[in-house]
Amino acid sequence: MALFKGTVKTALKLLLLLPLVLLVLWVNYFVDQTGLFRGGKYELELAQILLGGDAVSNFTKMDEREVLKLYIKNMPQPYDTLVVGSSRGLQITAAIAGETGTFYNAGMSGEDFYDIVGTIALLDKYDRLPKNMILVLDPWILNDNVDSYSKRSDADLANEFLSETLGFHESYEAQDRSRYTEALLDLDYFQKNVAYHFADHSDEDQPSRVSGNVYEQATETKMPDGTLLYTREYRENSQEWVDQEALSRASSILPFGCYDFTVLNEKRCAQFEAVIDFLREKGVELTFVLSPFHPIFYDKLAGTENARGVLLTEIYFNRMARRLQIPFYGSYDPAQAGCSNEDFYDGLHVRRESIKKFFFGIHASLV
Template sequence: MKQDIKWIKYSLTSTFFIILVITIFNYRVDSLGIFGNSSYLLDGAKALTNGKMIAGLRNYDERAFQALIIKNLKVKNDIIAIGSSRSLQIRKRFVTHKKDINFFNHSVTGAILNDYISIIGAYESIKGYLPSTIILGIDPWIFNKNSEHNKWQSISEYYNFEIAKIYNKKPKSRVKINTTKWKQLINYDYTLANINFFKTLLKNGGKAFYITNRIDIDDTIKESDGSRHYEYKRRYIKEDRVKREAIKYTQGKVYLISNYNKLSNIKLFEDFIKYLKSRGVNIIFYLPPYNPISYDILSKNRKYRYIDIVEKYLKKFAKEMNIELKGSYNPHIYNFKNRDFADGMHSHDEVVKKIFE
């Protein structure tokens, strides 16, 4: 009996010690900047807003990064772009050739409507102005209730601020404990992410990113305008590999557009757009095309009919609101080929450049 009690005490002590070590490790490494212990995001934001290009930055909180960029802006941005990773290749030189026009791409992976509102809210809350032109890269999942996630909550204060602006109400002042945030201290996936991040730091001499003045390097690069270049294996991917990736993309659960039952968030979206229009903002809708192989497979499957439904809705609403609409989910309209894409839903530069010409 005593031996059993001793073993239980030992097991509990060991378990507690392991959890404590994991908790401290995740809190200190904090690769996503969830707990505010990583200065590398601030350093990266300052580098970009000082006109530098950075490379090697991975596994970070993209939303918090955008807020830091806005806080550290040295100029007043005239044009901004917000969308998902499918809009990250909108570059200043594709949008305008005027040197006196300031542009920044604030797109984040898997962007949803709450991200748009939060990032615009950051401009109004932090800088006290709205950019004169806002390009919204709109993906079909924006109106899919079942695609919603909580990544935007790291900048939810700006969402609440902007919602109050849209509906002309006072922002709700409430203290809420973010349980999702603190659960990350013992989250398995976050622990793995921190281990990988720690390995990267050791490999790169303690640096989470580095400054570069070249695009022709084999790494993920952020230009000073916020747009992104992929590493070589995606930038120069072979056509047959792209074809396989495009087919693979349509199998199983398709990214954020599976389980699409109806158009949601329409009222909030339209109220948001009408608010921006009332403030004199010029809005451009950008519909990023899919790879033609992926598009042809998806368009024949009734499960993914909302790709077409969303595009028809956006065209109708844009016409009603006198909003310019560029692009289409349908790549055949622009005669895009498999070679113009990196996978089933991400394009090469040529696609974005042609659409914005």
Template structure:
């Protein structure tokens, strides 16, 4: 959710001068299907789509919040001639706040990303409150007085949040909750992987250049040996690299902080890199 063309993360402006970040908290394969349906049904198709590959991307049912937009998921399934085998509709209404926010922002941004003259507030069509823009100068690395969403959909954290995580950084361990987030069961589902490939093929059919992104995890995980999170990440990265060969797709970044060049201090927690770390993902190459 931090990749941004406004702050030119990793010099991404050389790839995309006007990026719209649609990242949602705990984004799942179903979320990808929903956003893909909306993107592909927009009259103005994008030239490029960057897909962030998480360790749980190639599995169904990893987050229930997509259920708020079940209609769009079903419509995408019709297009892909795929039935939704995940019938678990666990209660998600208490957990969809962040996803709703990004979803309505997506609609608004498509219409006003280049036409908004009022940089302080943006009327919300789905929520009763406004999207707030910063009123004073700030630094992306050190944050703002409260969390904000930039015009391209990327997030800037609050100063207090960043400071608290800097103080806790030395105590991050491989057994932290964040280190094992959604790391359970089989590494991937072959049916989910086929479903993912159908989405990629649909983008390609519509002339859209697809690119994959991996964001690194904290070095402490990789120093802990062959633990479950590392095993999952290694296999998912390997599977994804095979897909890039089949579909001629460029990949940026890695789960490995060493490959990207990130150090211990470049993370908020076990799985969330800071701006300086993300800037080391060279989108210009």
């Protein structure tokens, strides 16, 4: 009898503690001041604004990669078409792609091979692979030189996918899942979250929805379809300025992963082919797009032995597309893409209205 009473008392104490435990769990997960469970506050809010169908005007301080991770995680369903690539593909809209259904441009500035693989890994993880994927392929993704990688890319995410899903042997640091469980019930974290919740955050940078004419914003605008809208001033720079910018870029190829690039890396090519095979096996319809460089910049590349790999990558992507019957559009060579100096914002980025000169949409006939 005494044992029974003791058991009841213990049970009642646990029941009395249960609301407190649930409160700690709720606050630690949903307030989450460090972004451990739900992602960074700024990036999560920005992703939610985009998912809500609004443009964002002040996103220059955001972590683009973190925003994309949170965007993919919170996507309501797979989209009909996604664009994956660097900023050189961020001008491709649904209208340009010929997509009348759901569409998102998942490109990001400075995207490298790890970024491409990481994006595909997340889409697969959350069962959000699209029906169609437009891959805007930059030459440096096949360059294994250390300078071809972005310091912002998540190598662990990409290498885990390459190793665990595609069977390559790449080193990576797996996430420590135990720290999430510990943090959920951490009373110190609970106290910090409570303090954070009631603190004044009015002076913190916050992403904001665009108000007024989206084409007249003073800062670059992230559109709800993921595309990037440059400021009016940048869109309307004089041709003299554009050409001079291209010339300036041409004198410094190194930052764009095109330096010391004389041959294609065999292992990197094998990994890229494995990624393409994976997507095709998943039923994703692929389209390859090569965005041209400004003529001044391209002439510098074409005349530099250390950048010979740029020419080799175009041949490689073209042959792969032919072999696998993947639609292939564009060229790094602006002349081949039908573009001149007037078709560029700067040395690397083709004007939005000029993309249709070389990319006719995912449903266009190549015959």
